[in-house]
Amino acid sequence: MYFPGWRRFWWRYIAGPGAVVVFVALIVLTIPALSAHSGHGRRGHWTATNILCSRSGCNEVGTYSSADGSDTRTRISMFASPNLEIGQAVPAVDTGGDEVYPPGGGDAWWHDLVGVIAAGGTCAGWLWTFPVRVLRQRRRKPRDAVVS
Incomplete structure (x- = not known):
């Protein structure tokens, strides 16, 4: 059951994309709740x-x-x-x-907004650690090869 790099695999391909899906779903749920809250x-x-x-x-x-x-x-x-x-x-x-x-909308908007902020933070962390970092590393490699 154990394989090297399982944490990296979990973060890159399961937790990160899952957070993006949850983030989008929570935004969809928050819109009607905020609408009711604002009257x-x-x-x-x-x-x-x-x-x-x-x-x-x-x-x-x-x-x-x-x-x-x-x-x-x-x-x-x-x-x-x-x-x-x-x-x-x-x-x-x-x-x-x-x-x-x-x-008045009750407190539905508050619950959803907290979830959106938490999922958004996770998405931002995932975007920074995986896609952005990988793209930046790929761009550096050809330049490093030319300089050597």
């Missing part, structure tokens, strides 16, 4: 219609209806859903993402 999106009500439970806990799934009644989305969850009984409704904001948010 954008359609206001309406979210009604709990089903409670799904697993080993990690329970999550309410419901229906979102805009205030003017023009938009209805079913089988959608609410970020940090308040423990509701089936049929209860709470105010919500829809920004077009996979979830609806409480008015």
Whole structure:
């Protein structure tokens, strides 16, 4: 199971590219959360219609209806859903993402932003230690051969 250079291989080809994928995914998740936090999106009500439970806990799934009644989305969850009984409704904001948010966006944007910063730092470290360094070393080698 052990081979020389496994740490370098892990960093170059698994951890670094994985951090890039996570960084992009977190940016995609952060956009609707920041939009809800800044007050954008359609206001309406979210009604709990089903409670799904697993080993990690329970999550309410419901229906979102805009205030003017023009938009209805079913089988959608609410970020940090308040423990509701089936049929209860709470105010919500829809920004077009996979979830609806409480008015003001809740703290979803904060969680996502911390993740974006952490993944971005990892991506920057990977870019500096692998692609940039390798390209710089490849550019130096021909010059060094000519000087000798």
